[in-house]
Amino acid sequence: MRSLVPCPYCDLAELRRDAFVLENDLCLLSIKASETGALEGAGIIVPKAHRVTAFDLTAGEWAATQELLLQVKAHLDAQLAPDGYNVGWNVGDVGGQHVMHAHLHVIPRFADEPKAGQGIRSHLKSAENRRLHLPRV
Template identity: 80%
Template structure:
């Protein structure tokens, strides 16, 4: 049997505290202020019932997650107007899941730079973090298989 007191995402009151919250019968979205400001507007969608991974969700929880994701996007588009989003699940410790209660990450991507443009004239997607780390060392060619997309054509290096 699961001990709800050991799981921080089973504590719905804590997820609601000092947060922007949307919820339905099966899931809850919590967007808390960022402690560092780096992930302002980032949030998680969790099933209200304890489910260890995304593979344990019921069909109703899948639908409820999608409903909250669309509401979160509308809210963040109106309030923050990000250039894009990272959204997804981490599964298991090796997959990056640190809290063993299924949670869907909704992370807004801010505008990067008015000088970085892709071939369509629109702001380019962020380069891979590996590219950013290797570029100052003159080693960004190691990431060339990842940067062959025309969308990366104007990123220096």
């Protein structure tokens, strides 16, 4: 069953609006100004064709994503000189995916951030996130 709500990442004009954009034939990178200032320079790379998760990308879309990832790193290095990066996909509701169109997060990180040094798994490794019943291997 198709959703009646249009996919916001299929709206390429909106992704381009008021954004720094890089694109190729298959994918688009969009960096919009952060409303809070907490994610300066953060953006997403999306396939232009609707793909629900990273697991649905074609080989060409993977290559196109990598091309944009390398281009945006060069751009951000020159413009912001970050000290590191977080790069990652959220897949499915439980994985934290809130828009069901594949998108790769590209987040520059800075040494003077309060949470510098905490990677994308830091919150997952906490004791509060431990499952009650672990499967036996």
